Amino acid sequence: MQGFDNPDFYRCDMTVRMLLSIALIAAAPWASAAPPKTMFVDHSSAAVMDEATAKAVLAEGITPRVLKVYPANKWGFVSQVEGGITQTGTCVITARVMMMQLTPTVKAMLFRPAKTATTFDAQPNANPDQCRALAKTKLQEAVQSVASSLAKS
Numbered sequence: 001m002q003g004f005d006n007p008d009f010y011r012c013d014m015t016v017r018m019l020l021s022i023a024l025i026a027a028a029p030w031a032s033a034a035p036p037k038t039m040f041v042d043h044s045s046a047a048v049m050d051e052a053t054a055k056a057v058l059a060e061g062i063t064p065r066v067l068k069v070y071p072a073n074k075w076g077f078v079s080q081v082e083g084g085i086t087q088t089g090t091c092v093i094t095a096r097v098m099m100m101q102l103t104p105t106v107k108a109m110l111f112r113p114a115k116t117a118t119t120f121d122a123q124p125n126a127n128p129d130q131c132r133a134l135a136k137t138k139l140q141e142a143v144q145s146v147a148s149s150l151a152k153s
Contacts, residue, residue: 038067039076039102041109047128048093048135049081057136058097061143066150076102076109079143081135091126095119095138097146117145 042054058077078100083093098113119138123130 038062038072039107039109041076041078042080044079044081044135045084047084048132049079049139053136054079054081054139057139057143061140061147063147063151066147070099070150073107074102075114076100077146078109078113079139081139083131083135085126085128085131089125091123091131091134093119093121093131093135093138095135095142097139097142099146099150115146115149117142117149119145 038059040055040058042049042051042058044051044054058079062077076099078098080096080098081093083091085091096116096118099115100109100111100113102109119141121134121138123134126134
């Protein structure tokens, strides 16, 4: 009988198992790797913009076309919305969006913005809800400005 009684059978079987294990280990990063998630960081004043809203505006405004040219494993986006209501009741808002390069090893952002857009506005006699709505609008304009400048380049 050629199977279990033959010592070469086990040697061949072990070699095949080792080669299959090596092939599976080598292919594992490609098999399980999901596309990298784009890094969105928010540094806004909580009075006018919450982090979830800012990240949603960034994710909505940065198109897949931009992410194809500027991949998520190399680039990230930072938003910053500041302002509030003055003593006279005027809502003053500044919104900024920056695209920054990620470091190759730790995937942290380098503060060397490749693209930046800043928008400003003021609305007299505004209540806090109107001020937050103005902040979201200004952030959307800043994101659109950065995204459109990236799509052209």
